[in-house]
Amino acid sequence: MVRLQIDSRRYEVPEGKNLLDICLSLGLELPYFCWHPALGSVGACRQCAVKEFRGDDDSHGKLVMSCMTPAKEGLRISVSDPEAVAFRKAIIEWLMLNHPHDCPVCDEGGECHLQDMTVMTGHTYRRYRFRKRTFRDQNLGPFVNHEMNRCIACYRCVRFYRDYAGGHDLNVFAAHDHVYFGRQEDGCLENEFSGNLVEVCPTGVFTDKTFKKHYTRKWDLQSAPSICVHCSLGCNTLPGERYGMLRRIRNRYNQEINGYFLCDRGRYGYEFVNSDRRIRAVWSRGQQKTLMQKVSPLQAVTQLGALLSIPDRLTKTIGIGSPRASLEANFALRSLVGAERFYSGFSDLDRVLTLIAVQVLEKSRARPASLQQLEQSDCVLVLGEDVTNTAPRVALAIRQTTGPIFVSTPYRTKLDEVATLSVTLAPDDIAGLGFAIAHQIDPAFPSVQGFSTEIAQSAQGIAQALLKAKRPVIVSGTGSLSPSILEAAATLSSALFGKNAATQICFSVCEANSIGLALLEGNPLRQAVDLAKQGAVETLFLLENDLSRRLDENSLKTLLSNVKTVILLDHTATAMLPRADVIFPAATFAESDGILINNEGRAQKFYQIFVPNPVNLGELSSIQESWRWLRDLHIASARMDPSRWTTLDELTEDLVKEFPKLSPIQEAAPPASYRIAGSKIARQDHRFSGRTAIFADKTIREPPPSPDPDTPFLFSMEGAPLALALNDGWPGKKVFGDTTAAGISFPGLPLPFSPQEDQWWVIPLYHIFGSEELSLASPSIAGLAPKPYIAIHPRDAAKLGIQEGDPLEILLAGSVSLQTEEFHLPTRFESSLPLGIAGIPVGIPILAGKVAQLPFWCELSKHKMLGVA
Ligand code: SF4
Ligand code: SF4
Ligand code: FES
Secondary structure (H helix, E strand, O other): EEEEEEEEEEEEEOOOOOOHHHHHHOOOOOOOOOOEEEOOOOOOOOOOOOEEEEEOOOOOOOHHHHHHEEEOOEEEEEEEOOOHHHHHHHHHHHHHHOOOOOOOOOOOOOOOOOHHHHHHHHOOOOOOOOOOOOOOOOOOOOOEEHHHHHHHOHHHHHHHHEEEEEEEEEEEEEOOOOEEEEEEOOOOOOOOOHHHHHHHHOOEEEHHHHHHHHOHHHHHEEOEEEEEEOOOOOOOOEEEEEOEOOOOOOOEEOOOOOOOOOOOHHHHHHHHHOOOEOOOOOOEEOOOOOEEEOOOOHHHHHHHHHHHHHHHOOOOOOEOOOOOOOOHHHHHHHHHHHHHHOOOOOOOOHHHHHHHHHHHHHOOOOOEEOHHHHHHHEEEEEOOOOHHHHHHHHHHHHHHOOEEEEEEEOOOHHHHHHHHHHOOOHHHHHHHHHHHHHHHHHHOOOOOOOOOHHHHHHHHHHHHHHHOOOOOEEEEHHOOOHHHHHHHHHHHHHHHHHHHHOOEEEOOOOOHHHHHHHHHHEEEEHHHHHHOOOOOOOEEEEEOOHHOOOOOEEEHHHHOOOOOEEEEOOEEEOOOOHHEEEEEEEEHHHHHEEEEEOOOEEEEOOOOOOOOOOOOOOOOOOOEOHHHHHHHHHHOOOOOOOOOOOOOHHHHHHHOOOHHHHHHHHOOOHHHHHHHOEEEEEEEOOOOOOOOOOOOOOOOOOOOOOOOOOEEEEEEOOEOOHHHHHHHOOOEEEOOOOOOOOOOOOOOOOOOOOOOOOOOOEEEEOOOOOOOHHHHOHHHOOOOOOOOOOEEHHHHHHOOOOOOOEEEEEEOOOOOOHHHHEEOOOOOOOOOOOEEEEEEEOOOOHHOOOOOOOOEEEEEEEEOOOOOH
C-alpha cells in the first residue's frame, strides 16, 4: 500500500494500481472511456485527465492520463483542478462533434456510458455547426447491431475482440479522420464472444440485435440475479423482462466465474423462453387415450394424485430426472416416486462420465480451478475437450493465461491457434498421452506401452513444461464421451500434484446441473428401460428431459411402449411431447428459482425474473415450477402433508436432511428471509413505468404485485434497489470444499487406437450453436447451427470414393440396421481427424435418437441415391 493525496485528501491505496481505477473505487467522479477493468489502459480517449503535482511546492502541475499513471508513495493529484476539468470538457466536445445525437432512438439509451460521461463533464451545449462525418453500417449477423456514427474511437471493441477473445474478423480501418470499427465486409461476426461488444462498447455502436427486435426501455425491465443454463460453467447473468417476455441477458459480474464476459450462447440462448414451442397449459389424453385436450390443473392433479395414492400403482411408477432441471425439481421428483424408483435421466455413458467427474471433484488432491484461477495459470493442458464449443468461457479463460498451452483433442479446435503444441489424436490415444505424461512426471505411475513415438515425444515435452509451471491446470471434460480421457486427466493431475501442490483441474460436464443431478444418486436409464420391458412400469414421470437425446431409438421405443401413462413436465415442446399422456407446463429458469451445481461443484441460485401468468385471463395458462407441480401431486396422493414445501427454502431443508453432504447449498445465496435494511429487494427500477396501467388491456383493476414467498425479491419497484443486492456478489458455495485430499488416480490404461479396414469409430463433434438443446430453440442461435453432416478425413473419403458433400450411408456395426433413408449424411472433409475416425455433430434434432449412443463403430459406404437426408 502507498499513501497519496487526491484534491487535498489523503488516501492509502494499493501500489501500482492505476489512478483512474483508484479514483473510481473511492467513489470519485472521473470520466473515462477506453479503460476497462479487464482490458486495461491504453490512454486512447484522453478523457481521464487529472493534474499531477511534483511535491508540495509545485502549484502548476501537469496533466496526466490517470488510467496510465500508477499509484506511488507521496503522489499528489487533483481531479477538480480547473485545467483538468476544462481539458476533459474539451475532449468530450471533440468526441461528440460527429456523434449523431440520436439518443431518443438509440438502443444504448438508459445505460449509455457516453451519455453519462457527457453529463458528468458538463458538455451540455453543441457548438459545432457543420456537416457530420457519417459511415455506412454493416450487417454483423444475428447477434450484434452496428451503428458506426456513434463511435468515439476508444478502441475497446477491437481490444476485446482481437486481443482478449482472439477474434480476427473485426478490426479498425482508418484514413484521415475516418476511423472505422467493423469487418472488412458485411457478415456474421465469427468470434463466439462477439456479444460482449454490446457491453464493452461505451456507446451505441454495438448493441444487442435480439433485444432490438423487442426493444423496451432499460428502466422498464424487471430483473433478478440468474445463472446461465446453457453449459455447465454457471456464468452469472442478469436477464430482463417486460410484458411477460424475456428481452435480453446481460453479464452479471462474478469474480470467480465469468468476470465481465459471457459467451454468445449464454447471452443469446434466452429466446427459448419466448418460443412458440413453450408449453403453457395442462394437457391430457384422458381415459380414452384420444387427442390431447387442455384440462384444468386441479382436475389433472387430483386424478393423478388419486392414482399415486394406490400403493400397488406407486410401486409401478418411476421418475426420470434431468441434468437441465434444478436440484430442487429433481429432488421433488425423487421424493414423489421414491428414491429406488428415481432414474437420473442421463444417457448411460454420460452418467458414467459425470460420476467419474464427481469422484474427481470429491477426492482429487488437485482441486477444481475457478475460471479466475484458470486465467492465472501459467501452463494449461487441455485433454480431449473441445472447450470452445462445450464450455466456451473456459476457452476464453485459457486465452488469458500467460504460459504454454497444450491441446490434445480428436480434431482441430479453435484453441489450437494459441496452443504451444496441439496434437490431434483418437480419444484412446489422448488418454494414452495423458497417462504417458503422468509417467513422465512421476515414474511411479505406470508406463504406457504401444503408443507411437510422436505421443511419447509429446508426452515428454508437455511433462517438462507442466513441471516447470507454478500454477498448472489440467483441463478436460465429459464431452469427449471417453471415460479413459477423464481418468487419464485425473491421474495426471495426481502425478503433478505430487510435485506441485498448486496443481488444479478444470473438468466440464455436459449440462447446467449435471453435477447436482449426479449427487442425487439416481439409477441408470438402462435399468428403467429393462424394467419397462419386464412390464414392471405403468406410470412414468418425465422431468424436463428429451429422452431422444439420451437413448437410441429402439430403447426409447421399448421404454415408452411398455408404459401405460407418461406424465411429462417440461417448459418447451420436444420429441417427447407426442408420446406424453399428461403434460404439465413447467417454468423456465426465468420463471422459477432453483439451484444448479456447476462443473467445479459450486452451488448457485437462479432467481425468478417474472411471473409467467400474473393475471388470470380465464385461459388455462398455468405455468409453474416443476417442483411445485410435483409437490401438488405429492399432496394430492395423500402422502405429503399440505403444510409442507410451501416455500422453496422448506424443500431445500428437506433435501439437505436427506443429503447432508449437500448442506453448503443453503449458503449458495441468501434465503427468502434475507433483507437489506429491513426491506425485500425490488426487481423493478424506481423509474419503472406503467405500474398502474401495465395490465390495463386485460383488466381495468390494478392487480397487486404477485407474492413471492420463495425469495428475498419483490415483483415491484418498492424495496431495496437491486443494484445493492448485486453489489454483494453472491459467488455461490462449493459443495466439495477446497481442501479434500484423499487423492485419486485410475490404473486403467487404454489400448492404442488402430484404424480398421472397413469400420469407423464415430465420435461427437461439438458446435457452440447447435449442440445445446435449449439455446437451439432461440432463433438467433438456430440460424447458426450446422446442418447434419458426417466428418471424415479426406484420405478415408478417397478410400470410399466420395467427394465432399456426397451422401454417406451409416450402418451401425453389429448389423443393427438403421432406417437408411433417415441416416444418410452429407460428407464434410476434416483433415485434422485421425484416420479411421469419423465425427457427427451432437444435438442436431434430426440425429437425436440415432446418435445418443455415440461413440460407436460403424460401416460407411457411398450412398447409392443422389441427394442427402
Ligand atoms: S465502436 Fe464502441 S468500443 Fe469501438 S471504438 Fe467505437 S466507441 Fe469504442
Ligand atoms: S460459458 Fe456456458 S455458462 Fe457461460 S455464458 Fe456461455 S453457455 Fe453460459
Ligand atoms: S480512460 Fe484514460 S485515456 Fe481513456
